[in-house]
Amino acid sequence: MKHALVVLLAAAAAFVLLGRRGERDGGDRRLAIEFWTYSGGGSADATVRFWEKVARDFERAHPGVRVRAVTNIAHGQYLSVLTTRFIGGNPPDVFVLDDNMTPDLIREGLLLPLNRFVAADRSYHVADFPPTMLRDGCTGAVRYSIPLYGGYGCLFYRTDLLAQAGVAPPRTWSELVAVSRTLRVKLGMEYPFAMEPTAAFWMMPFIWQNGGDILSPDHRRVVIDTPPVVGAIAFVRDLMYRYRVMDPSLASGATLDALWSSGRVAMMINGGWSIGTSDVNFPQWRSRWEVAPLPAGKRDVGFYGGQHLMIAKASQHPELAWRFMVFATAPRRQLQWSDITGSPPSNLRVFDMPAFQRRHPHFVRMREAMLHGRNNPLAPFFNKIWYGRFQSRVLDVVMKDPRADIAAAVRAAAREMQAIVDDSWTVHPQRDGTTGAAPSCPVGARHARLLHNPEVTGRGGTRPLPSMFVGVGVGLPADPRRASGDAAS
């Protein structure tokens, strides 16, 4: 009996081991790369469906290659899980990451420079992508990532209500107040406009538009203690308490979705990522809404930044990983990205496609936001100082209390933020490779002028342009280097 038990256990162990060995190979001799991205969770998520399709299409286009796509990691846990793999020395070959998470990886030397791939690959054209995101993928002269998807802010408005009131969507701050007041008078709407006043994210474009900034170009000084920053915060607060065109309860927990859904607001500031799902979430307003660029202050600049694709330095198949990245960001794939996820594409060539223009007119209308948007400073400590200190010390306080001293709150927050910045520089004096060095990666002549506009980037720049839009128009000139069609797919 005992003998039989031993034999049985040995057989079971052999079965498991051999079976696992077979599973590891899969009877599969294909070259394999591992791709990671985060999602909202569940296989029904649109992002998951997109990437699974990209992986299968890539395998069909590249026989002998297998793509193991890990697509169901929740955003909140993504960086932790990715970190664990890096620490274990087994990172994915290619992965998606938010731009504000990349400084840490660059600082640790975990990303593969992409300059040689960009230079050698004639099918990849940097000028096909928005300048801000191209710049964000660079540190000095080294490119570490390529753009995948960028988000921007826009003004959602109810076309029926504005038409009823006989007003056009506002293009400036003063027009925003005037249009809101008109809506209140003519339609009886108590608070016609909405945004998230306590969200530090949405304060950034207001600050930039008013001529202010957050950090010095070398990322060593916090520069929020200035009249333009205080003025921008005051304007947003005045929308609630002085002009009374925005509901003060938005500073105490009321949600944009609830107000928009109930029809109590005619205009709201929200992200371009909501465009694709608006008709699904708010079917009652189908065909009765539109988007416009954010109302401009002294400057006309909005937010633009998002996700990048990058290759781990430890990847065993960097060439293949690069091919996958180019495949995923090609125009045809980016059209699928918009079709499946409802999010705007990052490849500007997609905007020339009649199918894209027909299916996504809202994105076409917001193309300029991609071209003249700017991103927050990409410093390792940025989230801590902006979404931590600034949001809690300034916005959480002054937006709820119309009598709170904005200048004093900003001054106090600036001191705490500066302490965090100084601490970061003390701990990482030389290794913070994301700061100071103005990006000098090739971005294409078309975008070079935009990148040198300090009003767009807030840093560097030697030739200020009179207008953001010089040299930029719908449709791109033909590139003599390009092969016909979409070579990457």
Added chain:
Amino acid sequence: MPHEPWEIGNCPRSRARRWHEAVTGATFLLPGLAIIFLCVAIPGALAFGLSFTHCSRFLSIQWAGLYNYRKLLADPVALKAFANTLRYVAVFVPLNLVIALTISLLLNREFRGMKAIRSVYFVPVAVSGVVAISIFRFLFDRDYGPINAALGTLGFEKVPWLWSEHWAMWAIIALALWKSAAFFSLILLAALQDVSADLQQAAVVDGAGPVARFLHVTLPSIWGVLMTVLILSSIGAFRVFEPMFVLTKGGPNDATQTIALQAYDTAFTGGELGYACAISFALLAVILVVTAAMNKLTALGRGRRSVAIAMERRRLGEGGRRA
């Protein structure tokens, strides 16, 4: 040739049995000790070492000496987190104890439907933490929550519970009490049921009222368990994390930022593992000091209990002899 008489317990068979017993005992203890060593002692020692370094999320380490501890003393957010935590403990622990004791005293009586009420009452214990938090998130919702609806009905203004610097911590304390008092009342109920009925009856015979019986018989009898509940409740309160993490993320304006949440944010959001370890060990030091003080209190109480029971027993004895 006669041999020396063996001393009791010193004969070879006795030593061999003791050795065998020791080895058997150690063998049974080994897995538990190994787990404690691997999962507590070693990580704890590593964390203590890390607290003296600058350690990024990718485990790149450089020696920092006392930098992190000096930074902690000058960090306004961390100091506010400590203050919030102490305030939370000072309010939650006594309330928790009083409510748990009151409920256990009420449940210690025999009445119709007692078992059903006990079962219903312990539902908070069975509900998971995240579910309880979700329930309270709805209760305290500014626009749709029943609490504000009730306040509106009574003519009061809506309170932005979780969005108010003043009310957010109170809302979380209410949640914590609902969850915690039921659990500790279970422990105190068991202790109450162990109180000697003879002492209670003797006190009744002597004319002691309910308050006097509680103060002089019940309380001393359950003092040890009460202090255990106090210590466990305090340790749990110092480490409070879940409600703040799920409901308020430490806001608004750090009003609900606690030291455990601060350590988590520092480690996993900020990527400063060394500093997070320093914060954690600072919290450990505070917990050790408070626990030591409570242990002292327990010892004093035990002495008092022994004296009280001894005096009562002597009196009963005298009364009996007189009778």
